[in-house]
Amino acid sequence: MKQTLHSNTKSAPVVSVLIDLTIFSLATAGTYLAQELDRPITSVLIYLTGVILIGARSGLKQGILAAVAASLIYNFFLSEPAFSFGASTADEIVPLLAFNISAIVTASVAGRSRDSATSAKLAEARSASLLTISDRLQQAVELAEVLEIARQTLPAHGVTDLEIHVRRGGQLYDIARDGHPVNPLTALLQLGSDNDGTFSVRTYEMVGAHGDLGFVKFVFPETMSTGDKHLDLQAVTNLLALSIDRCMLLDALSEARALQKSEQLKSAILSSVSHDLRTPLTAISAAASSLRSYDQSLSPVQKDQMLATIGEQCARLNRYTANLLDMGRIQAGISTSGFEEIDVVEILGVVLSHVRQSFPEQPIRKEIASGEILVRANGVMLEQAIFNIIENSVIHGGGQGTVLISLCGEDDSCVLEVTDKGPGIAGVHQTDIFRRFFRSESPATRGGSGLGLYIAKGFVDAFGGSVEVISPVEDDLGTRMIVRMPLAASMPTGTPK
Amino acid sequence: MNILIVDDEPAIIAALTPVLGGQGYVLFTADCAKSALDMSQKHSIDLVLLDLGLPDADGIDIIAKLKEYSDPTVIVLSARHLEKDKVRALDEGADDYINKPFGIEELLARLRAAQRRKRLSGESEVSKFVSDQLHVDFSTRQVRLLGQEVKLSPKEFSLLEVLCKNAGQVVTQRKLLIAGWNDPAADSQYLRSYIALLRQKLEYDPSEPEHILTEPGVGYRLSVSHKVKEM
Numbered sequence: 001m002k003q004t005l006h007s008n009t010k011s012a013p014v015v016s017v018l019i020d021l022t023i024f025s026l027a028t029a030g031t032y033l034a035q036e037l038d039r040p041i042t043s044v045l046i047y048l049t050g051v052i053l054i055g056a057r058s059g060l061k062q063g064i065l066a067a068v069a070a071s072l073i074y075n076f077f078l079s080e081p082a083f084s085f086g087a088s089t090a091d092e093i094v095p096l097l098a099f100n101i102s103a104i105v106t107a108s109v110a111g112r113s114r115d116s117a118t119s120a121k122l123a124e125a126r127s128a129s130l131l132t133i134s135d136r137l138q139q140a141v142e143l144a145e146v147l148e149i150a151r152q153t154l155p156a157h158g159v160t161d162l163e164i165h166v167r168r169g170g171q172l173y174d175i176a177r178d179g180h181p182v183n184p185l186t187a188l189l190q191l192g193s194d195n196d197g198t199f200s201v202r203t204y205e206m207v208g209a210h211g212d213l214g215f216v217k218f219v220f221p222e223t224m225s226t227g228d229k230h231l232d233l234q235a236v237t238n239l240l241a242l243s244i245d246r247c248m249l250l251d252a253l254s255e256a257r258a259l260q261k262s263e264q265l266k267s268a269i270l271s272s273v274s275h276d277l278r279t280p281l282t283a284i285s286a287a288a289s290s291l292r293s294y295d296q297s298l299s300p301v302q303k304d305q306m307l308a309t310i311g312e313q314c315a316r317l318n319r320y321t322a323n324l325l326d327m328g329r330i331q332a333g334i335s336t337s338g339f340e341e342i343d344v345v346e347i348l349g350v351v352l353s354h355v356r357q358s359f360p361e362q363p364i365r366k367e368i369a370s371g372e373i374l375v376r377a378n379g380v381m382l383e384q385a386i387f388n389i390i391e392n393s394v395i396h397g398g399g400q401g402t403v404l405i406s407l408c409g410e411d412d413s414c415v416l417e418v419t420d421k422g423p424g425i426a427g428v429h430q431t432d433i434f435r436r437f438f439r440s441e442s443p444a445t446r447g448g449s450g451l452g453l454y455i456a457k458g459f460v461d462a463f464g465g466s467v468e469v470i471s472p473v474e475d476d477l478g479t480r481m482i483v484r485m486p487l488a489a490s491m492p493t494g495t496p497k
Numbered sequence: 498m499n500i501l502i503v504d505d506e507p508a509i510i511a512a513l514t515p516v517l518g519g520q521g522y523v524l525f526t527a528d529c530a531k532s533a534l535d536m537s538q539k540h541s542i543d544l545v546l547l548d549l550g551l552p553d554a555d556g557i558d559i560i561a562k563l564k565e566y567s568d569p570t571v572i573v574l575s576a577r578h579l580e581k582d583k584v585r586a587l588d589e590g591a592d593d594y595i596n597k598p599f600g601i602e603e604l605l606a607r608l609r610a611a612q613r614r615k616r617l618s619g620e621s622e623v624s625k626f627v628s629d630q631l632h633v634d635f636s637t638r639q640v641r642l643l644g645q646e647v648k649l650s651p652k653e654f655s656l657l658e659v660l661c662k663n664a665g666q667v668v669t670q671r672k673l674l675i676a677g678w679n680d681p682a683a684d685s686q687y688l689r690s691y692i693a694l695l696r697q698k699l700e701y702d703p704s705e706p707e708h709i710l711t712e713p714g715v716g717y718r719l720s721v722s723h724k725v726k727e728m
Binding site: 314318325340341342343345347349352366368372378379380382 | 576580581598685686689690693703704705706707710711713714
């Protein structure tokens with residue numbers, strides 16, 4: 001773009017001079033012809049027209065040049081006596097004066113209108129570029145984006161770099177280096193990294209809806225410092241201030257929303273904690289104090305029951321705190337960096353032995369594909385996720401029959417299905433069951449924390465998988481939970497060494 | 498056997514002391530890293546129960562120092578989900594870990610396993626591992642399951658040998674890779690495949706193993722729920 005502009009401005013004067021010369025030659029020829037035909041007034045008018053044309057076209061300098069040349073030629077070649085200079089009669093001085101005056105007048109009039117045309121064009125270009133920048137800035141929702149967009153759009157207008165310093169809480173921050181506040185004085189004086197003297201800087205203050213927003217530093221080459229006519233930097237600064245204002249408002253808004261959300265979560269956790277911790281604690285406390293104070297009056301069977309209660313309630317507390325911890329892990333965001341190739345068949349084996357310990361009476365039928373089924377996951381979290389899903393099926397449906405567990409690799413995913421023969425889950429609740437602290441109304445769920453399936457889904461999601469629920473399965477009964485996880489991509493081929 | 502319990506929670510020490518004392522163990526206690534190191538220097542300690550969250554240091558950092566004086570067995574008390582810490586502690590020289598909270602039976606089983614291994618490692622030549630189901634002869638490399646001979650490849654046998662010699666204790670993937678491939682950085686895929694082969698030969702239901710148990714994220718453990726004969 002710049003290249004073509006450059007070559008244009010180079011070739012334009014040559015063409016212009018050629019056109020002027022052509023006009024001048026034509027006018028000379030016309031005058032000569034008119035003179036030959038003895039039409040002195042016509043001949044002078046023709047020459048005058050030529051001079052006016054040149055003045056209008058090319059400005060004052062060329063106009064006067066043409067006028068002087070025309071008067072010389074007219075005086076020397078064309079007017080009587082030919083081939084000699086003479087200004088003895090008014091007939092000869094008048095054309096000379098007329099040529100020059102008309103050249104000066106037309107050139108200045110033309111020049112002025114050309115100037116206003118140029119400035120109109122410039123203003124149009126300015127507002128067009130401002131419009132472009134403003135359009136782009138509208139899309140920014142974060143401060144960093146504002147800077148990025150400015151850095152993308154401004155170089156086309158000669159600004160090589162810019163810094164935006166935003167004032168927040170009385171401190172000044174450089175958007176490019178977020179985090180630490182900067183010293184306002186050094187921020188103002190320092191000239192970025194390209195401080196080799198060939199750049200000059202202009203600083204503009206930004207004012208937003210709530211007062212001072214900071215300032216913008218525009219950096220451009222020294223040669224541009226006389227004024228970058230293509231861009232109104234003050235207007236650009238105002239645009240930047242507008243979008244920065246908007247970004248900061250959006251920020252504050254989302255912070256407020258997050259705060260509100262975390263407040264809601266906090267109260268949900270608190271109500272859950274106060275119920276789910278206190279219930280087992282009450283049971284333990286009651287049993288322990290009874291054993292202590294009424295040791296004599298209790299039968300051995302009763303004592304045994306109380307000790308069993310203490311053990312069970314401890315296990316419940318342990319499960320609950322583990323759940324809270326896992327919920328915290330999900331909320332903090334699970335990093336995939338610690339994931340490794342895990343054989344789901346192997347992990348299912350670990351889970352099954354825990355399930356049989358926790359629910360020794362529960363009949364379980366297995367359909368497990370032979371060989372390995374590898375996924376990228378965290379072994380402990382995968383174990384917890386699968387355990388929670390099977391535990392849920394056993395609690396909600398196991399009492400009425402066998403729980404079926406099937407595991408196989410299909411195409412490029414691992415599919416684990418756990419099917420129970422319980423009453424099923426009503427359609428309206430099928431998404432609720434994965435919500436934090438959701439508990440169904442059934443008496444079987446007493447003692448549950450409402451976190452098991454939430455955690456299972458959170459972990460499986462982190463492994464890039466999904467948990468789906470189908471209910472009823474057949475005869476209006478049963479629930480099937482389907483866990484799908486992508487198979488590990490890089491499976492070493494061949495037999496082990 | 499002298500046991501040092503390192504935990505800054507008096508309730509845990511108070512709960513463990515009567516039963517462990519009743520089992521004939523001699524108990525010492527410490528509530529911080531500094532006093533733990535002092536105790537291990539003053540007394541000849543055979544086993545340390547080490548809580549990792551100590552007020553004055555990370556328990557992992559004192560494992561090597563604890564082992565300097567009388568080379569005690571170190572069993573780490575850890576939370577279930579901190580498998581990275583467990584692996585780090587085991588790499589630092591810890592011999593086993595127990596997830597908190599634990600039942601006393603589980604703790605006693607671990608103590609017995611540690612005691613057995615310590616006694617075995619004291620002997621010049623350990624020749625056999627015998628439980629009521631599994632019979633492994635290290636010198637003749639013979640393996641019998643419920644009296645039936647089981648043919649194992651050399652690599653399968655070396656893996657089983659390490660597991661048997663550490664019966665009841667966790668063996669990290671790293672240790673098994675060194676035992677089988679002489680290279681801790683070998684692909685754990687090989688290890689998984691060989692463990693699967695071993696399970697097919699030794700387990701009644703390989704999808705629900707009873708002998709070779711997986712410790713997710715850490716390694717494997719040979720179960721001693723079947724009675725191990727003291728040899």
